[in-house]
Amino acid sequence: MISFMSSKIRVYLVCRIDFYLPLSTDEKRTKRLGPNSRLNFECILEVRIMRVSNLVNIGPKLESLLNEVGIHEAEKLREIGSVEATYLLYQKDKDCMDKLFALEGAIRGVRWHNIQHEEKIKLKQSFDERCMNMNG
Incomplete structure (x- = not known):
């Protein structure tokens, strides 16, 4: 499977390759491709x-x-980042610090408790700076 990212969607290219062999008794055992073999290549483009x-x-x-704050797709969350997403949540509910690490883990594809302590401190500092920039 081949995948690539655009700004809005993830696109997967799913390909299936079938080999058709002219089979004699010997070829059934060895399954070699011969000069009369055909290749069937099918690609399906899926947008998810x-x-x-x-x-x-x-x-x-x-x-x-x-x-509620306008983040519906995973790509949007990755685009704005965990600090900005948490800030948007913070504007609605001041009790959202636990969500900062959950969102960062979601972006990275790891459970929030697998984020190193030093990284959590940096995230918290970035969030505090973001709040100070809006308040000061």
């Missing part, structure tokens, strides 16, 4: 918009809160 609920650490309650 990944919802935030598909990310790790995002349960129904956090998904609902993110939707």
